[in-house]
Amino acid sequence: MMFRLLGPLEVYGPDGASLQITQHKQRALLSLLLLTPGNWVSADLIHATLWVGNSPRNAFGSMKTYVSQLRRKLADANDPENRIESRVGGYRVFADRQELDVFLFEEVARRGRDALRDGDPGRAVEHLKAALELWRGEPFEELPEDVRKAENVRLEEQRWAVREDLIDAHVALGQPHVVIPTLRALTMEDPTREHLWYRLLVALCHSGRRAEALAAYQTAYRFLVDELGIEPGAELRQLHQQMLAGEAVTVPFHRDLRKIR
Template identity: 55%
Template structure:
C-alpha cells in the first residue's frame, strides 16, 4: 500500500487535526470542533454565518453568536497547521461567510474517495495488485462515523453516501482478491461483512464463490439459505437472478475447488460473472 504521511484533517471518525510532525493539534472546545467540522463538511465551499450559527447553536443562538463565531475562527486560524495551498490562509472570510482551504491530499474523506475511484480504474484495467493496494488505502483511513462532531440531521445524506461507498469498496476489494484466487483470505472477511450488511446480495454471491472454491461447499449452500430467508423476511423478495445464478453453479459443481483459470478477467469470480462493469452500488442494502 502507498505510504501515508500524517493527515492534517480526519473526519471519518472523531475530528482529528494533525501537524506535519505527526503530533495531534488539540481543539478542545466543542463549538470550535463543530465549526471546523462544518467547514470541512462544506468541501471548500463558502459557508454562511447564518448556517454556522444554526449548526453551532441549533434553534437557540445567543445574542453574542456572531461575535463568538469570529473568535472561534480567529482561534482556529492560529491553531491549524499551514496548508499546501500557496498564498491562502487556512480559513478565508468574506462578508457573511467563511471557507476552509485544504488540498485533496489533506483530508481523509477525499483520500478515501480518490483511492476508491483509482482502485476501480486499476481493477478494470486488469491491474489486480494495484487495485488491492488502493482499495486497502481507501478503507484504512476509516476510524468511525463520518463527521462525528456534527448533528445527524446535517450529515445524514452524506453519511449514508459514504457508508454505501465504503461497502462497495469492500465488495470491490473482495472481487479483486477473488480475481487473484485468494479464496481462503476473503472467506473470513465475508463471514464478518455478511453479518454487518446482511441484505447486500453482492456479498452473499461472493461468499458462495469463495466458500465453494476454497472447499467449503456445504457452507456456501448454507449461506444461500441464510440469504434467501433474510431477503424474504426483511424485504419480502427472493434473491436476484444473479445470486440465483451463482447458487445454481454451486449446485452443479461448477465452482468446486479453485478451478478458475489463471488470468481470468476482472469479475470472473465475482458479482456479474465478468460481464458488464457494475455501477458503484451493492444491491439491496439495509441502511436507510
C-alpha cells in the first residue's frame, strides 16, 4: 500500500487504486496513527485530537467504530493484513517505511545528497526533484496544528535542505540561470536564511549579472539590519567584498564548482 501524508491524506492499495476515505474523523484518526507508525497511540490522545472542545458522550464508542471502518476499508484494498491493532487504552497502525511518502521523501533526498557529494550533480538533480515532487501541501493536513507541529517543523527543515541541495546541483552543472527565479522566491519567503542569499549572489555572478548581485546584497543587508538588528555573517560579507573588488567568486558549498567572475 501507499500512504501519502505530505498534503491531504491519500491511500492507495497494492494495485495502485485509490482508497476513498472521506469521513473527516476517520481521516484524522488514520493520520494520527501514521504520525508514529508501529507505535501505540493512547485512546485519550485520539479523543483529544478528534474532538477539540466538547465531545459526545459516546466518543470512545465512536472511536472504536472508526477503527473498525478503517480496518474494513484497508482490507477492501486487497490487503489481507490487519493494519490497525488495538489493546486496552490504545491503537497502532502497521506500515513499512516504503509505504509512507514521508519516509520515501527522506530516502530519495538522501540519494540526491549522496550523488552531489560524490560529484554527480546530474543524478543529484533527478533525485532531489523527485523528492520535492512528493510534496502536495501541508504534511499531516488532517490533524490539528498543535498535534502535527513538531513533525511538520522537522519535515519543513528537511525540505529547505533539499531545495538548497538542488540549487547547488544545478550550479554544479553550470546552470545558475535555472535557479535564480527559485532563489529570488525563497529569499522572499524566508529572508533570514543567509545561505539562500549567498547562493543567489553566486548564481547571479555566475550568470554575468554582478550588478544585480550587488543589489541583492543590499536588500539582504537592509533586511538583516533593519528587521533583526544584525549584520550579515562573515561568509556573506566576504562574498560582497570579493564582488566589489572584481575578484573571482569561489563557491564553497560544493567542491567541484569552478571559480567564476
